Amino acid sequence: MEKLKIAIQKSGRLSEKSLDVIAETGINLNNGSRKLISLASNFPLEILFLRDDDIPQYVADGVADAGIVGENVMMESGNQLEILERLGFARCRLSLAVPKSVNYAGPQHFAGKRIATSYPNVLQAWLSEKNILAEIHVINGSVEIATGIGLADAIFDIVSSGSTLISNGLKEVEKVLDSEAILLASPLMNSRKKEIIGEFLFRIRTVLASRNNKYILLNAPNKNLNKIINLLPGMKSPTVLPLALEGWSSVHSVVNENDFWQVIEKLRSYGAEGILVIPIEKMIV
Ligand code: PRT
Ligand code: ZN
Numbered sequence: 448m449e450k451l452k453i454a455i456q457k458s459g460r461l462s463e464k465s466l467d468v469i470a471e472t473g474i475n476l477n478n479g480s481r482k483l484i485s486l487a488s489n490f491p492l493e494i495l496f497l498r499d500d501d502i503p504q505y506v507a508d509g510v511a512d513a514g515i516v517g518e519n520v521m522m523e524s525g526n527q528l529e530i531l532e533r534l535g536f537a538r539c540r541l542s543l544a545v546p547k548s549v550n551y552a553g554p555q556h557f558a559g560k561r562i563a564t565s566y567p568n569v570l571q572a573w574l575s576e577k578n579i580l581a582e583i584h585v586i587n588g589s590v591e592i593a594t595g596i597g598l599a600d601a602i603f604d605i606v607s608s609g610s611t612l613i614s615n616g617l618k619e620v621e622k623v624l625d626s627e628a629i630l631l632a633s634p635l636m637n638s639r640k641k642e643i644i645g646e647f648l649f650r651i652r653t654v655l656a657s658r659n660n661k662y663i664l665l666n667a668p669n670k671n672l673n674k675i676i677n678l679l680p681g682m683k684s685p686t687v688l689p690l691a692l693e694g695w696s697s698v699h700s701v702v703n704e705n706d707f708w709q710v711i712e713k714l715r716s717y718g719a720e721g722i723l724v725i726p727i728e729k730m731i732v
């Protein structure tokens with residue numbers, strides 16, 4: 448029977464969260480531990496555990512049908528593969544940083560400078576686009592110490608909280624790429640595999656929607672009911688039920704995590720009371 452092969456990182460920052468999102472789709476992996484291959488018992492799928500840097504090429508060649516990898520890694524690999532979904536974890540950025548004492552006036556600062564990085568291709572593309580000639584030093588690991596030891600004038604590296612830069616006396620001066628984990632598809636899937644990945648993607652989107660949304664219940668004074676309904680469009684339209692108490696209604700809807708605090712603040716200003724917010728187990732979008 449045809450099986451979809453999905454490549455994920457063997458061990459590292461993406462591994463746990465990639466397995467989590469797959470587990471939340473209800474797919475059971477037989478030997479969930481990090482073998483080279485893991486078979487699903489209740490879905491036509493197998494997981495290949497690889498180094499993240501190898502994943503884009505394997506997906507491009509069709510050895511894997513899909514893969515979960517950081518967008519930074521795909522961009523660096525030079526394989527422009529179809530992104531089926533952005534998965535919302537492992538968010539980071541690729542940025543240029545210089546010693547904090549440097550007076551930085553703009554991208555031309557990098558002309559003639561030595562820049563240390565593990566991402567030479569992404570960096571070169573950015574420099575070329577800006578017509579800047581700089582010297583790229585490729586190093587793998589501990590890029591952040593390159594300026595301190597006199598190897599380079601600047602670094603180009605992954606930044607998340609920014610604390611690694613600060614503790615190495617550096618400051619971020621240009622953000623070149625925003626990244627997060629992405630689900631990639633191979634251009635070489637046959638029609639059966641396309642069907643399977645369609646079903647897998649539907650499940651992944653269900654998981655992401657339920658992660659990104661909350662169920663909300665509240666009591667609304669009828670005089671502000673229209674405003675509150677407009678604020679909470681929900682999936683189709685909110686449920687409104689009369690309370691036993693005259694002049695009040697109960698409103699049930701769905702609210703997106705991103706707008707959450709803004710919506711809550713407005714609801715309170717419209718006189719909403721007894722607001723309850725509940726996680727959603729599954730949300731079919
Ligand atoms: O062994 P393998 O090759 O598979 O793994 P790896 O060592 O290449 O990658 P890994 O597991 O370290 O990271 C995998 C992916 O996680 C990266 O390609 C990014 O897409 C993503 N990611 C998200 C990060 C970070 N956040 C991150 N903070 N990858 C690395 N870092 C490092 C960064 O290199 C720097 O040293 O953390 C430091 C910066 O963090 P802050 O918080 O101090 O700014
Ligand atoms: Zn890697």
